Every structure is written in structure tokens, then in C-alpha cells.
Amino acid sequence: MIEKEENLRSEAVRISALLMAISARTAPKSKGIDDLEIVYVSGEDKDRIADKMIELAKEKGEGWKRDGESLKKAEGILVIGVKGDKSLGLNCSACGFRDCKEFENAVRVKGDYDGPNCVFKILDLGIALGSAVKLASIINVDNRIIYRIGVVAKMLGIVKSTVALGIPLACTGKNPFFDRK
Known part of the structure; x- marks a missing residue:
């Protein structure tokens, strides 16, 4: 059998995403507590995200359209998130509250993200993202971390x-995600 590389791209990206997900999942976590959520999105669902980003440009600015248009060139997306509303019980005050009890009883705010968030959970997210994109870089998969997605x-x-x-x-x-105007 002979297969051209361009016919293998979707599968190659999907396999890359699976390996990146493992890299994110096994990245170190504060106190060893894993509150990550990792999802691979492709096909119509990926396009639905891109279309919504373009639609939001009317109220949020042209960067949303730019990123939505570049997303249309992607084979898939790895979305990595964290449930940051759980404290680790360290009472460090980095979240802006005196202690974790005050943090846990705080009024939750909804926006692009929900807050407040435990700083250690946000650090865990950053380490997981870094681990995932490092692997993507090693295996030469075009990528970029994008907030709006x-x-x-x-x-x-x-x-x-x-x-x-x-x-x-x-x-x-x-890389279609780095030519930005």
C-alpha cells in the first residue's frame, strides 16, 4: 500500500494530541491532586468553536476573528482546563483571600473564566500546558496556546x-497560528 502524507495528517494530529494529553496528565500537580480536564476536539465541533470566535469578534474585538480564522486551518484542538475553585488547604493567600476557608466561601464570578481560582490549580494548568506544547514541539506539530479557544x-x-x-x-x-496582524 502507498499512502501520501497529506492523507495521513488528520490521523497524525490526532495521535499527537493523544500523546500531548498524556504529557499534560502526567505533569506534576500540587500536592499530587489532579483537577485537570483534557478534551480533543475536531471536525464539526472544532469548526463550531472557530465560528463562535468569529461571531464574538463583533463585541470582543478583531483578535477573536483572527484567532477563529486561524483555528479553521487546524486539524484539531487539545483543550486543557482545570477546576480551580477547589483549594489545597495551604492558607497561602495567593488567591487574594486570607485563608482557604474564605476562598471556598467567596462569591463566584462568571466571565470568560469563573473565579476566584486557587493559584496552585492555575500553576498546575500552566505546567500541563507547557508539557503538552513541549511534546508538540519535539514532534514538530504546529501549535500555539490560545486563550480564546x-x-x-x-x-x-x-x-x-x-x-x-x-x-x-x-x-x-x-505554522498557521503564528502569522498575526
Whole structure:
């Protein structure tokens, strides 16, 4: 059998996303407590996110359209989020509250993300994202961490995390996620 590379791209990106998900999942977590949510999105659901981002540009600005258009060039998206509304009981005050009890009893605010969030859960998210994109870099998969993708994935109910970011993935001759105007 002979297969051309361009016919293998979707499968290659999907396999890359699965490996990136493992990298994110096994990244170190504060106190060893794992509150990550990891989802792979492709096909019509990916396009639904891109279309919603473009639609939101009317109220949120042209960056939403730019990122939505670049997302249309992706084969898939890895969305990584965290449930940051759980405290670790460290009473560190980094969240802005005196102690974890005050944090846990705080009024929750809804916006692009839900807050407040435990700073250690946000650090866990950052480490997981870094682990995932490092692997993507090693295996030469086009990628970029994009805030707006996570916001829309959350808005559309694709993820339930308090904070989420998206990593669009492609394998092209030139990374489609870095030419920004």
C-alpha cells in the first residue's frame, strides 16, 4: 500500500494530541491532586468553536476573528482546563483571600473564566500546558496556546473547567497560528 502524507495528517494530529494529553496528565500537580480536564476536539465541533470566535469578534474585538480564522486551518484542538475553585488547604493567600476557608466561601464570578481560582490549580494548568506544547514541539506539530479557544469551549459546554485554554494543532509547511496582524 502507498499512502501520501497529506492523507495521513488528520490521523497524525490526532495521535499527537493523544500523546500531548498524556504529557499534560502526567505533569506534576500540587500536592499530587489532579483537577485537570483534557478534551480533543475536531471536525464539526472544532469548526463550531472557530465560528463562535468569529461571531464574538463583533463585541470582543478583531483578535477573536483572527484567532477563529486561524483555528479553521487546524486539524484539531487539545483543550486543557482545570477546576480551580477547589483549594489545597495551604492558607497561602495567593488567591487574594486570607485563608482557604474564605476562598471556598467567596462569591463566584462568571466571565470568560469563573473565579476566584486557587493559584496552585492555575500553576498546575500552566505546567500541563507547557508539557503538552513541549511534546508538540519535539514532534514538530504546529501549535500555539490560545486563550480564546478555551473561553469558547467553556461557553459552548465542551469543557466544565473554571479556566481552560486551547491548543490548535496542524501539520503544514508553515505554522498557521503564528502569522498575526
